[in-house]
Amino acid sequence: MIEVEHLSKIYGSTPAITDVTFNVEKGEILGFLGPNGAGKTTTMRILAGYLPASSGTARIAGFDVHENSLAVRQKIGYLPETPPLYPEMTVEGFLHFVARIKGVPAGDRPAKVKAAIERCNLQQKRRVIIRKLSKGYRQRVGIAQAIVHDPPAIILDEPTVGLDPRQIIEVRNLIKSLAGTHTIILSTHILPEVSMTCNRVTIINRGKVVATDTPEHLLTQLTVGSGYELEIEGEASLAKQMLQNLPGVKLVESITAAALPSHTPIQDGRIYLRVISQPGTEPGKEIAAALLRTGFSLYEMRRVSATLEDVFLQLTTEENISGNEADSTITDEEEAA
Numbered sequence: 001m002i003e004v005e006h007l008s009k010i011y012g013s014t015p016a017i018t019d020v021t022f023n024v025e026k027g028e029i030l031g032f033l034g035p036n037g038a039g040k041t042t043t044m045r046i047l048a049g050y051l052p053a054s055s056g057t058a059r060i061a062g063f064d065v066h067e068n069s070l071a072v073r074q075k076i077g078y079l080p081e082t083p084p085l086y087p088e089m090t091v092e093g094f095l096h097f098v099a100r101i102k103g104v105p106a107g108d109r110p111a112k113v114k115a116a117i118e119r120c121n122l123q124q125k126r127r128v129i130i131r132k133l134s135k136g137y138r139q140r141v142g143i144a145q146a147i148v149h150d151p152p153a154i155i156l157d158e159p160t161v162g163l164d165p166r167q168i169i170e171v172r173n174l175i176k177s178l179a180g181t182h183t184i185i186l187s188t189h190i191l192p193e194v195s196m197t198c199n200r201v202t203i204i205n206r207g208k209v210v211a212t213d214t215p216e217h218l219l220t221q222l223t224v225g226s227g228y229e230l231e232i233e234g235e236a237s238l239a240k241q242m243l244q245n246l247p248g249v250k251l252v253e254s255i256t257a258a259a260l261p262s263h264t265p266i267q268d269g270r271i272y273l274r275v276i277s278q279p280g281t282e283p284g285k286e287i288a289a290a291l292l293r294t295g296f297s298l299y300e301m302r303r304v305s306a307t308l309e310d311v312f313l314q315l316t317t318e319e320n321i322s323g324n325e326a327d328s329t330i331t332d333e334e335e336a337a
């Protein structure tokens with residue numbers, strides 16, 4: 001339904017996105033995830049036909065966004081970061097207006113507006129002036145204006161920014177209810193948004209796609225993974241070597257003091273290790289038995305699960321290392337948390 005191939009955009013001499021390629025299948029919700037400045041809005045605006053690309057192509061329902069921009073605008077609903085609302089209009093009046101400019105025939109407009117109002121749970125507010133609505137309701141009106149002409153594809157740029165936790169849940173549920181009948185791209189810099197809402201995720205950093213996959217698959221593909229954290233006494237290199245050879249163990253690494261949970265009392269002579277298991281295995285019993293058999297004292301053993309946050313940090317950090325530049329990724333993640 002949405003096909004993006006080798007898309008690039010350069011502002012002056014600054015590349016905002018470079019060689020971006022991804023697809024979204026019919027009925028799917030794709031999360032477009034990246035830190036601030038990664039190039040999400042630029043990509044969304046090109047797809048919505050509001051900005052020409054410097055090179056590459058994007059097609060929506062088979063129509064090229066540049067060559068057939070009018071047809072594309074009929075096929076998509078777009079919610080920009082700041083919803084384009086007319087504050088002095090009523091919700092219903094505004095949606096009628098949008099339906100008209102989106103080319104919905106006059107006879108069909110009442111039914112389309114009613115459907116969008118119901119879908120976005122705005123029945124109680126349909127006669128209210130937009131200026132008087134809370135931010136959460138305004139965001140629903142923003143989504144209603146994106147879907148009022150019943151487009152097959154919907155592009156939502158950071159739809160939950162600035163909402164309170166209850167409103168965030170409501171908007172996420174609304175987006176999920178649109179999947180299946182609609183194809184959705186949802187841009188966000190908030191990780192939980194992706195794992196809670198999306199079937200697949202494209203991760204973008206510094207204008208380049210660094211991964212596209214299901215959230216579950218991303219977790220198993222990378223060196224981050226589920227495993228165990230250990231506090232033991234003994235020689236670190238011997239423990240690592242011994243554990244590394246156990247069946248089901250993928251990786252053994254030291255945990256630095258800075259990475260330990262803040263409540264951990266660091267004891268002299270103790271070593272702290274993270275053992276990452278092979279996907280689908282649970283070598284906990286073997287690890288404990290091997291440690292005791294070889295004379296290491298085991299003080300603590302905790303199961304740990306990888307999160308999408310680990311994947312995101314790993315991918316964006318690898319990108320930074322290869323780009324050899326500092327980045328604000330950690331700050332963005334702290335913000336997201």
Ligand SMILES: Nc1ncnc2c1ncn2[C@@H]1O[C@H](COP(=O)(O)OP(=O)(O)OP(=O)(O)O)[C@@H](O)[C@H]1O
Nearest residue numbers: 011014016034035036037038039040041042043189
């Ligand atoms: N009109 C513009 N002129 C010049 N540079 C721009 C312009 N718009 C965006 N950029 C730059 O392009 C890059 C990508 O910006 P973009 O807004 O697409 O990122 P984003 O992922 O949407 O970030 P955010 O989450 O902060 O909105 C950034 O480095 C930004 O500074």
